[in-house]
Amino acid sequence: MFADRVLSGMRPTGSLHLGHYHGVLKNWITLQQQYECLFFVADWHALTTHYDSPELIEQHTWDMIIDWLAAGVDPAQATLFIQSKVPAHAELYLLLSMITPLGWLERVPTYKDQQEKLSEKDLSTYGFLGYPLLQSADILIYRANLVPVGEDQAPHLEFTREISRRFNHIFGKEPGFEEKAELAIKKLGSKKSRLYRELRNRYQEQGDEGALEEARSLLDEQQNLSMGDRERLFGYLEGGGRVILSEPETLLTQASRMPGLDGQKMSKSYNNTISLREDADSIVKKIRTMPTDPARIRRTDPGDPAKCPVWSFHTVYSNDEVRNWVQQGCKSAGIGCLECKQPVIDAILAEQAPICERAKMYEEDPALVRNIVADGCEKACKLAEETMRDVREVMGLNYP
Known part of the structure; x- marks a missing residue:
């Protein structure tokens, strides 16, 4: 539906080690050459487990961004930003919480697992329960369709897909949807309109996945459609309503093979790391x-x-x-x-x-780092606002 866009983030836990480099950063460096990439510091996520030590977060954030840049993440190829500098993340998180069943959050596999692993911390908080939904908001607000994750994080992405489906199902049925979709088809021109209808029929009547992909490619190529018409035609194609939040796909990454100095997984908690x-x-x-x-x-x-x-x-x-x-x-x-x-x-x-x-x-030049991040935050805010305009409109919050 949208051009391939990758989103990935890291919690600011201080200087990165070789496990981060081999497990995440080398992959980012490859991805930035292939896709539009957005990489962000998940500072709000850090507060879900480290709310009692906020004084470390700011310094850890800048240290981590320097590690990214030093490793080869290129601000000319990727957008680097800080989560809390894009307030729309919080707005979408709040609005999605209105439709998210409590049971969905309690069933996320890492919820009880992390509570047991971090038993020394009081994690019986609303923020910790809701962090998978905040992750979903991070992804959905940029309409990112590719998210690099390891196998252990795949359930979080499936949760995000379920949230986007639920949102589209509830709010995608705008009044007069079919009439608006039919008008949008005519804007394609007679030849492409005919092809779109033919492909739509083949998919809906015969379940032809190839026809679906061909129709999606056809829509991706159209330059004269408004965003709203484009979303309507994607939804109409599959027999649903308007697609407001796109479902992300898993970009499965290999687990880091980087061991720690003692043979266990490299981790600060095991005190077995080599810093970047x-x-x-x-x-x-x-x-x-x-x-x-x-x-x-x-x-x-x-x-x-x-x-x-x-x-x-x-x-x-x-x-x-x-x-x-x-x-x-x-x-x-x-x-x-x-x-x-x-x-x-x-x-x-x-x-x-x-x-x-x-x-x-x-x-030696902290202002350079801050300028790179300021530019990234500005770009991220613009992309987020495009999504939020559509979300507010369908949720009845589009006040003049």
Whole structure:
């Protein structure tokens, strides 16, 4: 219905680590070259679990944006903004809450799971219960049709699709919808009108998915249709009403293969991370003191890379030649653990060097970062307002 638009965000939890880089940022850098991308700091989401430490959020926000820019997220290709600087997110969140069944929120898999994981915090709040709906508002307000998520987040996107369907079902049946749709068809011109009707009939009578896709492409190409007519024709095509909020699709991303220093998932809560802009001496020390296969007590003891956390780093950073060298050398005690760690140290330092170099420019010029974000917030506000005009109109809030 709309040109491909990607939306993704991160909660501001401070400086990012290599798990974020390999799990999210490298994917963003690829996506920004293929689609219209909007990347945002989810600072309101941070408050759903960290409402008792708000003093950290602002600094964490700026640190995180510098990490994005240093990693290669390009403000010339993507829009970077802060959630709370686009108040329309809150307005849509409020309006969607009017139609969201309570049971839908309570059934979101991560709701009880997170309460158990963060049992030291009081998460029996309205904000925490409602955060999946806020996520939905974040997506729907930009009519983003592609959202990169891991498998664990897929239920949140399905929830968003259900919300958009419910909204369109309740509010898409405008008075005189069919008459308005028929008038919009005539605006296509005689040849394209005939084709649209033929494709619509093939889809509705025979369930021809190819006809549906062809009709959608036909509408995407039309430059002379108003946004309202375009939405009506998309809805009429599928036998429904006007499409006001578009359903997003999952852009499934691979889980990060980046392990922590102890072999567990890299996470600040496990204290096993390497930061994205960490000092070189600190990185060398952390890798050199990593635990290895417990069987290798002495240099002459053979080991098994499968039982060593360092091997997980080799799977991310080393080529086949180095990995074969590690396998043979470890199992035969031909190399020591410090020798095995050196290629990992070299690879991480080489990866970090251009990132730290780019970061220096932004660290030395905070105004540059703020200008990039201000431009992004302005663009995001305009896109959000386009959606909100339609939402207010169908909800009876379009006052003169």
